Amino acid sequence: MSCLGARPTSRAEGTEAVARKEPGKVERIAADLRAKIESGHYPPGAKLPSSAELQAAEGIAFQTTREVYRVLERDGLVVTHMGKGSFVTPFLGKITRDGTGRYQPAAREAGGARGAFEAELNRLGLVYKPTPTDVSRERPPREVAAALGLHHSAKAISRRRVMRAGRDEADQAEGFPVQIATSWFPIDVAGGSRIEDQDTGPGGSKSRLAELGHAQRRVRETIEVRFPSAVEAEALGIPEDRQVYELTHHASTEEGRVVEVAVHVMPASIWRFSYTWELDAD
Template sequence: MTDGEPRRATFRTVADEVRARINGGTYPPGSKLPTEEELADQIGTNRGTAAQALRLLLSEGMITKSRRGSFVHRIVKKIVRDSTSRYVRARREEGQARGAFEAEIRNLGMTPSSVTATHHVQPPAWVADILGVDANSESALARVRRMLADDVPVQLATSYLPLEIAGGTRLEEIDTGPGGSKSRLAELGHAQDHITEDIEVRRPTPEEVAALDMAEDQRVFEIAHIGRTEDGRAVEVTIHILPSHLWRLSYSWPLGPTH
């Protein structure tokens, strides 16, 4: 290239331009993007560079791809999971919401929904150990959910509850009522006093890729959530699986005395 020739755009430059057009509304959520050839002509590069740029945006979760072409993801702005306040009773029951997820998705202006199934199960050994139940028998109630925002799958969650507490109660029903399982546990005399969450970032399993409409090279947050009563008894263990490109995790807490 001579000094008089224009510099060709790199794939990152092309990706930045497409990202700016998405964020600016030129390409709205769900819309079809220009083809690789069209992007190359518009931005002043070649098809290979445009293809690299689209692959980068695909890995970030900003776009999706099918045989019909590339499309802007229907959820562009990340969902904020405010773990500090989402489990406060007033928040998870707001507007008769069926738990924290429904409340937070509504507050973001989207429509929540879920597909739920309940089963009596033999829990994983580590879950049984935390809950203090038998790992070798059907000692837990599992609530298995595929959760959506504006009909886009955004989370998988499986909650394990001691069957001696949850069996034969509304916790076995698909609709647990306002506030979700935490409110029903409180009514049964097992209000949760404190929560622990351990977070891991990992590749999704093939089953998670299919259930969450992800690409195999994307990542998920796996959150192991444990709810304990005032006396320290664990009454709920939930495994949340969230596509990392769709979610931002937020935490805050008081530090207490500084001296």
């Protein structure tokens, strides 16, 4: 039975009504996939249903399937590779960067670790995957040169690499990128030392600086949140609309000289920062 005076629904209005309901479908389907990921039904690295498969199984529009995966990507649970499909992110959880304790010698050298990053992974039960380091002498960015007390045209030692983690120590091909790290050192401080080698040895570059008489005693770090460049997103295996932390690290000696500037680009979905301070008594 129809109501007197009711106006027939146009095709456009019907489409708008369906579109208004779609966000509810997006949330429901994303929640279902999230539960399957967290329960282990889809383990880390597993391939998820294709857009066509999800579209057919759920009776939804293609655009809706894209929105479902975008929700999971923003949550850091899913990575989509163009032409390959959507996959559960290789690492579910957070890597905690202990900003106050990670540079203590006992922490960065624990278990023979080659620095604080490897030691952090070891504590999570992950494996550090050594990657080639691009070591060179080149002009640093102007702000880095200024921090190191160098003329803007002077060169410094640069160490640049994409740092990876994994679970299988024996399989060097296994693993996933977790940050891009670029460190700069004055040539008069570190030139000709192991800091210009691929492997800087136990404790990493900070231990080598200490052996050279330039032990780091003060650290200042600044953190910004931004979107990655296309090159950074590709290197980290994340979409360009996934936010990253840019952490800039200045380390100085007891005398106040800055002997290292490092810039770390880190996916916000897998990193958290922890800092502890001792306060003066009232």
